[in-house]
Amino acid sequence: MKTIDTLGDLRGRRVLVRSDFNVPLDGTTITDDGRIRAALPTLRRLADGGARVVVMAHLGRPKGAPDQKFSLAPVAARLGELLGQEVSLATDLVGESARSTVDGLADGQVALLENVRFDARETSKVDAERAELAGELAGLADAFVSDGFGVVHRKQASVYDIAQLLPAVAGDLVLKEVESLSRATTDPARPYAVVLGGSKVSDKLGVIANLLTKADRLLIGGGMVFTFLAAKGHSVGSSLLEEDQVETVKGYLAQAAENGVEIVLPTDIVAADSFAADAPHATVPAEEIPDGKMGLDIGPDSGELFAAKLADARTIVWNGPMGVFEFDAFAGGTRAVAQGIVDATAGGAFSIVGGGDSAAAVRILGFDEAGFSHISTGGGASLELLEGKELPGLTVLAD
Numbered sequence: 536m537k538t539i540d541t542l543g544d545l546r547g548r549r550v551l552v553r554s555d556f557n558v559p560l561d562g563t564t565i566t567d568d569g570r571i572r573a574a575l576p577t578l579r580r581l582a583d584g585g586a587r588v589v590v591m592a593h594l595g596r597p598k599g600a601p602d603q604k605f606s607l608a609p610v611a612a613r614l615g616e617l618l619g620q621e622v623s624l625a626t627d628l629v630g631e632s633a634r635s636t637v638d639g640l641a642d643g644q645v646a647l648l649e650n651v652r653f654d655a656r657e658t659s660k661v662d663a664e665r666a667e668l669a670g671e672l673a674g675l676a677d678a679f680v681s682d683g684f685g686v687v688h689r690k691q692a693s694v695y696d697i698a699q700l701l702p703a704v705a706g707d708l709v710l711k712e713v714e715s716l717s718r719a720t721t722d723p724a725r726p727y728a729v730v731l732g733g734s735k736v737s738d739k740l741g742v743i744a745n746l747l748t749k750a751d752r753l754l755i756g757g758g759m760v761f762t763f764l765a766a767k768g769h770s771v772g773s774s775l776l777e778e779d780q781v782e783t784v785k786g787y788l789a790q791a792a793e794n795g796v797e798i799v800l801p802t803d804i805v806a807a808d809s810f811a812a813d814a815p816h817a818t819v820p821a822e823e824i825p826d827g828k829m830g831l832d833i834g835p836d837s838g839e840l841f842a843a844k845l846a847d848a849r850t851i852v853w854n855g856p857m858g859v860f861e862f863d864a865f866a867g868g869t870r871a872v873a874q875g876i877v878d879a880t881a882g883g884a885f886s887i888v889g890g891g892d893s894a895a896a897v898r899i900l901g902f903d904e905a906g907f908s909h910i911s912t913g914g915g916a917s918l919e920l921l922e923g924k925e926l927p928g929l930t931v932l933a934d
């Protein structure tokens with residue numbers, strides 16, 4: 536991949552940067568700014584070199600139209616604090632506000648465009664629609680730096696199509712991530728354990744087929760687990776369930792048995808009356824989640840079991856919290872797995888934590904980042920890279 540160095544003298548040039556600022560929010564308060572911090576080296580380097588830096592990013596999954604709930608305003612404010620200079624926020628992506636904001640930039644200044652996903656063309660499956668938006672974005676700049684590692688697995692206008700229209704290079708975060716993750720891809724030390732959880736179940740179930748040929752052990756928690764429990768014939772109450780994936784998961788279970796891959800499922804679940812911080816809850820056997828109850832965490836026995844299954848692993852990849860860690864009552868499973876990984880890492884394992892929420896969970900629960908070998912800003916992206924898949928946002932940057 537080409538790097539920022541190859542862009543030459545940056546003074547006075549308008550450089551469009553794709554960052555991943557998809558941070559967890561509580562209202563308009565950013566609860567973890569890790570993804571913004573991770574973007575700073577590239578942004579500082581460009582600004583220090585005299586570029587006029589125009590950053591684009593998404594927040595959440597708005598439905599292709601402006602929705603103030605997903606405005607990047609809190610991100611612009613935090614980015615300004617961290618950079619030590621004001622970051623102006625355009626109120627649109629490619630309209631009048633974006634154009635005048637970019638025109639008003641002096642050398643070394645940084646501006647942010649409003650959420651790229653406020654424009655339906657960003658995530659369109661129709662190539663021509665994405666290309667049209669990319670063309671309008673390209674009109675704002677002279678070069679493109681791809682630095683949103685968490686989104687390089689998405690074939691979207693601001694990640695993929697734009698790179699075909701401007702001189703395009705990889706930013707420092709993308710380079711660092713690819714380098715660190717390649718260590719787990721090429722000849723991982725064994726046993727190789729992968730822990731999967733979180734809520735983007737249908738996105739991430741797909742990686743399991745591939746992991747069944749690579750990993751020795753798969754530990755399943757978070758929202759992912761209920762599709763597995765259903766595949767084993769258990770009822771899951773009102774927990775998160777991908778009904779149309781149950782047959783696929785049955786196939787995974789059979790494949791795992793054939794390949795000698797151990798699939799570790801929780802033995803107990805913390806089941807709640809509703810999805811709320813103060814919801815009444817109880818720990819129940821994983822095979823007997825009562826009707827109407829919602830599994831929001833793996834139970835304490837499962838936490839111990841998972842930590843034990845990680846203790847002798849030499850390579851560990853973790854994506855997706857074990858429960859709804861944002862609520863104290865359902866953070867125990869995530870804490871137990873994080874501790875298990877820290878202990879294994881101290882004993883010599885190579886560990887990777889990936890994903891916006893997983894990385895945030897580690898910090899919010901008070902773990903020292905140094906306890907893990909690498910904390911990746913991308914969940915889906917790191918998993919797909921570890922699978923050996925071609926990521927559109929990276930292949931488009933190839934020399």
Ligand SMILES: Nc1ncnc2c1ncn2[C@@H]1O[C@H](COP(=O)(O)OP(=O)(O)O)[C@@H](O)[C@H]1O
Nearest residue numbers: 733734735757758831858859890891892893914
């Ligand atoms: N049992 C569960 N039911 C519903 N949501 C869950 C459950 N377990 C975890 N989650 C949620 O999953 C979210 C993170 O999922 P995901 O985006 O897939 O992870 P990451 O950002 O680390 O890749 C968290 O907000 C967490 O609350």
Ligand SMILES: O=C(OP(=O)(O)O)[C@H](O)COP(=O)(O)O
Nearest residue numbers: 555557685686890891913914915
């Ligand atoms: O949060 C993200 O991914 P992750 O949850 O896999 O870490 C990225 O910002 C990508 O977001 P998307 O999964 O809505 O495309």
